[in-house]
Amino acid sequence: MKLVIAIIKPFKLDAVRDALVGIGVHGMTITEVKGYGRQKGHTEIYRGAEYAVNFLPKIRIEVAVTAEEADNVVETIGSAAKTGQIGDGKIFVVPIDHTIRIRTGETDADAL
Amino acid sequence: MKLVIAIIKPFKLDAVRDALVGIGVHGMTITEVKGYGRQKGHTEIYRGAEYAVNFLPKIRIEVAVTAEEADNVVETIGSAAKTGQIGDGKIFVVPIDHTIRIRTGETDADAL
Amino acid sequence: MKLVIAIIKPFKLDAVRDALVGIGVHGMTITEVKGYGRQKGHTEIYRGAEYAVNFLPKIRIEVAVTAEEADNVVETIGSAAKTGQIGDGKIFVVPIDHTIRIRTGETDADAL
Amino acid sequence: MSVAKLARATIIAGALTLLVGAPAIAQPAARPASTISSADTAWMIAATALVLMMSIPGLALFYAGMVRKKNVLATMAQTLAVTALCSVLWAAVGYTLAFTGHAPLLGSFQRLLLIGLGMNSISPFAKTIPEALFMMYEMTFAVITVALVAGSVADRMRFSAFMWFAALWLVIVYVPIAHWVWGGGFLARAGVLDFAGGTVVHLNAGVAGLVAASMIGPRHGYGSDNFAPYDLSLAVIGTGMLWVGWFGFNGGSALAADSRAVFAIVATHLAASAGAVTWMALEWWTRGKPSVLGMISGAVAGLGTITPASGFVLPWQGIIIGLIAGLVCFWSCTWLKLACGYDDSLDVFGVHGIGGATGTLLVGVFAVRAVGGTAGLMEGNSVQLLIQLYGVVVTMAWSAMATFVLLKAISAFVPLRVDKQSEIEGLDVTQHGEALQ
Amino acid sequence: MSVAKLARATIIAGALTLLVGAPAIAQPAARPASTISSADTAWMIAATALVLMMSIPGLALFYAGMVRKKNVLATMAQTLAVTALCSVLWAAVGYTLAFTGHAPLLGSFQRLLLIGLGMNSISPFAKTIPEALFMMYEMTFAVITVALVAGSVADRMRFSAFMWFAALWLVIVYVPIAHWVWGGGFLARAGVLDFAGGTVVHLNAGVAGLVAASMIGPRHGYGSDNFAPYDLSLAVIGTGMLWVGWFGFNGGSALAADSRAVFAIVATHLAASAGAVTWMALEWWTRGKPSVLGMISGAVAGLGTITPASGFVLPWQGIIIGLIAGLVCFWSCTWLKLACGYDDSLDVFGVHGIGGATGTLLVGVFAVRAVGGTAGLMEGNSVQLLIQLYGVVVTMAWSAMATFVLLKAISAFVPLRVDKQSEIEGLDVTQHGEALQ
Amino acid sequence: MSVAKLARATIIAGALTLLVGAPAIAQPAARPASTISSADTAWMIAATALVLMMSIPGLALFYAGMVRKKNVLATMAQTLAVTALCSVLWAAVGYTLAFTGHAPLLGSFQRLLLIGLGMNSISPFAKTIPEALFMMYEMTFAVITVALVAGSVADRMRFSAFMWFAALWLVIVYVPIAHWVWGGGFLARAGVLDFAGGTVVHLNAGVAGLVAASMIGPRHGYGSDNFAPYDLSLAVIGTGMLWVGWFGFNGGSALAADSRAVFAIVATHLAASAGAVTWMALEWWTRGKPSVLGMISGAVAGLGTITPASGFVLPWQGIIIGLIAGLVCFWSCTWLKLACGYDDSLDVFGVHGIGGATGTLLVGVFAVRAVGGTAGLMEGNSVQLLIQLYGVVVTMAWSAMATFVLLKAISAFVPLRVDKQSEIEGLDVTQHGEALQ
């Protein structure tokens, strides 16, 4: 089991979700996060002062999948989220030891 | 060391926290997230349009515990968060290599 | 590859970011979270009732780094985020299997 | 039971009144247009706008700012919907039953659907402004009273049940009391003084809220979960609008742009100020920190309490009354509520009920003949305090009883409360299908 | 094409008017100061303040509460900037071209830059208040009309292009129509009745909005993405302020503190209430849940629709007109918009355009001679309905045509729309460099 | 030092005044009630409500919308608490010391605790409205002036220290200046013109704010951390309310519903508009984007600057004054503040201080005899500019000196600033025990 964590541009969320549903992934959890990276933020004007806003809004997607599916999921997210412009984000694949579906108590692959 | 990540229904937070405290877990970190899964969202009415709101509010709990405690923690969360209805959520157990308590520099089990 | 996850006090964010940039880490993702731990929250007064607010605002930082850099990053965060007072937070180091940069498709160390 | 008897007697008397009141249609209230004063009209239009602003957006904000995020819109919806629904009902039947005719228990049908209300019509209750303006001014009072009740049952009452309640409560509870006190009914004849609504508005809404909250039961998680307001800044904006709007509420009750209106306004403002300072001081002293919620509670307590007294007392007495309001309402919201165990979500009883009753009694103490024509205890007229007490008791009795019966009746058709799952999910989504993002 | 001919004729006629109107400068509008009534002045100052409050913060909130988080400040900025810019332009050229002189198509330059406007000046259109007050009162109407249009193109119009549009549209579209209907122009002479702006304000803004929205095209993601409002509570606050402020809008259009102002206000309030109740009922029935957005839409629909009728009908007829407004505007926002496929972001056409046209026609049906001096269909004067139709058609034609030409012209210099990336990122950051946190 | 001498002289003189002023109690200000005009009363009640609305919720929102999330409620609390506390103090001692008696430095104790204020009392300063209304109207000015100061020390001043400051500053700084300029004191006698508070309100608050901000020191993180406002939409709502309320502030200062009030209002509105447009243009030009914060800053700059001039100039001159206001205040907020290095959190000095001084001087330039009875430089009366300068210098001197001494004195008992940890955690939680969710 793998936990695929992707940081993407907010406006790509719908595209990524549709792509994942397209390959049969029917569950995910998203978080509004802020990212710092090569993409420089904008400057905000505040009476008498400018502040560089370095942290930009991003969406963090978590999808738990079986180890076999992981590559496919990574690729799917990667192509759906890509704009080719700086700030597109990253994908991390992290191992999962166990998965449990709270409602039924099913575990691992059954729990997804 | 394991990081137990649980996605639960928001109104179950207090119950889960109390249950964890009950078994001696005294630290956790929570995040407001949105979940997509079998539980279908509601439809929002917007002048002249209906939008299906697919992402539902959930709470993501992170608890770092020793490998031995992990099962107990998973079970505790599982039973406290369960309503038996669709959308109850998932629990993922992920391995942790190291843990550090910032205040003291203590590591691993001492850091929890 | 390691994912360093640090829970810190919100007002330490700028210090931690600067320290990380100082050691050459140029990417990170942050989330506003709430923490429960030894640090007790304050009491809010609400007409006729007091509520203990147990969950305190924290910032969760995620930094993906190569396995070699991990210790240095952990130390850097640890010393930048430290106030010595209760509630300073924790750092967890979690293994990463793969990393992908969405924009270019580069993987692993190149993707950071 | 005597209460039941009283109720029966009242109902029968009400029915008779309608018959008795009917012939009054023959007597037109309209008098020569020449008595209309443009200046009084100018002020009373402004006052009417101010009182409407108290409800929307004032009260909508005040209430919505004290609930949890998931109920913000639903709380606003209650005030909005009451404003719309009760305005139409007031024009249709409320005004005529409250402010026309000469019967002691209920008005006549002379202005049913506003029939006969012409450009030159004048009400005997407000001889220098168009009757349409008087009707409209009183409409804003009816609206806000019904909207106030919603605070007690916030976070859990079903929207459909609340709509039924609002419509029926307006006609069955508000209209009769308005007639008794302001429309020449039996309390007015007994000499009960209530300048702008200590009994009719605040005590009435507070008691109805208490009854409703008790019948519907406490919110899920009451006493254990954190019910901290989502966005108190909304409540602060609302308080500002209520405060400013109250100039129209109390000042407008003079129905003219004269010194009495001014006295009412000054006393009102000073009472609000003193109430806020008092509550702030009490919290600072008992809890170590003055909360913003406490300051706005104190201000509204002062405003509600001075309401019945405002046109009868001297400006500086507003400070005394505001101070008493702060003390009494702080006590009722922090001690009495906990002691009795009811869950009056937004303290409608604790602030408006207790404040309205206190203020109505204080008229009997502080009334100054030179201001409102009647003396109180301080000027040697001790009987006035008893008359005021009579007004308070009658209002409480009718409001409690009728509200109880009404809710029982409604609950036979529509559950008063949403189901537990909906309550937890929040009324915004479950009642209205929308939510704050 | 006859439209083109009409346009050409109009432009030439307009040019001539200026020449013709010029001699009128010789005739001072100012009359003996003794006709100024303090009471009317008191009311009209209050009314002016109320109408300004409708724009800022009223409309700014109403609109900002219906957009997504990333566009909240930009939406407010449009109303704010329009208020500032158009106020100055109104004082400089708008007022004089709309409300002085005797030409049928456009006013004179008698008050260019407010020259000659003294302490004792009085406009022939408002004989009991200072001319400066009349100028200012009308300014608030001009401002809100331009600001209304912004709702159609919210979420995507470039701020700089919108500023050019606002300035030019005020002078080229609003000012002439105001002159035709209110300033003694040809529509006024034809007998078109529009008490407070069914044609000049609402229909005009609605049509211009529709044209602008069509030309600029739908928002990126329209029909697929979730465009749910970020913080509807802002829109509710805005609705409250619009509603209260409308007392000044419709009541103030009587230009005096008299019974007609009162009738206008009562009809206005009842129409808003009935509109809100109707929309609520329709949503409850068709979708199972009444939304807060629906209630406020219904209220504003009622308000817009009663506007032209308010000083011509009886108070209770406001209920009928509000009910019709709720039905018609609900239909236009839910069915018509989808059927035609335009993306009028905040339904300016659906609510104000359709409502303004409906209300203007309903004047021809419901007008009561005893209220406004003219009878409608119900009182046997069927020709009035045709006259009203004439007013509606002329307004629509000029507004649509001139808006189209104007936007085409502007787009030759500044792109009307932000680029796609900026639209996705949000106008707050891209147009103003700031954002809600 | 001559400043010290002046201070001593002033204090002694003040003490003497009290003695001198005392006998004045014998002369009742009350005159025949027949001089009260209902129309003026109607307008002045509305004006009073408008000015109160400027503070709550206006200023509370304006300020709270510019701070970070953790300080929103605390910022609102300052305005709220000032309103409550200073209103009571004004009724008790402020009004009598500012507006009764004939001494040049301080008023009398004739109306201490409002004693003797009857239904028929009339102040010599406002002969056509009840004295109670005049007292109340002036109260709203006192309140907002004190509340304005809070903006300079936002985000870091201890609430308890601020409460002491507010109470004492009202009596020691505001009341004397109000007496000097408006209460027949020595500046009034010298001919200083200040229609609605260029010196008394804006310059005074701005200077006090600057002194306080300098003494308390910059916010932790000033110049490095991101201090972007949490929710600018609150500030926009506040600006709208300030703008509309300013009609009461400047228009009401005519104390009658007459042409002068109207002229003041028109000039005010045009100055606000021109100020907003100017600031917008400057930002667009210097930074590439016009910010919403800039627009509202420009509007408030225009409003503050026109305040002293509003009843003395022609409407169109408001445009010129607003334009100058935009230029000068933009410069002071962006260049002067950075150059001098003080941290005036919400630019009270930059906007109100500089604006108030500029406007007071511009009265000397633009005053038109036909409007306010006095001519300025443009009409050949060059000495008026010197008189205005005198008023500015005296106000600055007293405000700076007395504020400094007062804060020093308070800091001997209560630390003026919260500790660093509390500042970082936020004042909402540390001072009031509550927070936005």
Ligand SMILES: Nc1ncnc2c1ncn2[C@@H]1O[C@H](COP(=O)(O)OP(=O)(O)O)[C@@H](O)[C@H]1O
């Ligand atoms: N080392 C990292 N650890 C965690 N998140 C990262 C890391 N580097 C980048 N990110 C996330 O990815 C986002 C995009 O990164 P950025 O460097 O701006 O562009 P790109 O990935 O296209 O080079 C960042 O905003 C941040 O959220």
Ligand SMILES: Nc1ncnc2c1ncn2[C@@H]1O[C@H](COP(=O)(O)OP(=O)(O)O)[C@@H](O)[C@H]1O
């Ligand atoms: N594969 C997954 N990866 C990550 N989160 C998931 C996954 N599947 C479900 N979730 C989370 O669990 C929540 C509940 O899942 P859902 O399918 O609605 O109900 P249930 O788990 O009871 O079948 C979702 O809202 C989502 O937050």
Ligand SMILES: Nc1ncnc2c1ncn2[C@@H]1O[C@H](COP(=O)(O)OP(=O)(O)O)[C@@H](O)[C@H]1O
């Ligand atoms: N076991 C844990 N799992 C996840 N997060 C934890 C855990 N223990 C503590 N935390 C996080 O660390 C924060 C600080 O912990 P706390 O016990 O208050 O102080 P300290 O770490 O200084 O002893 C908490 O608010 C919580 O966010």
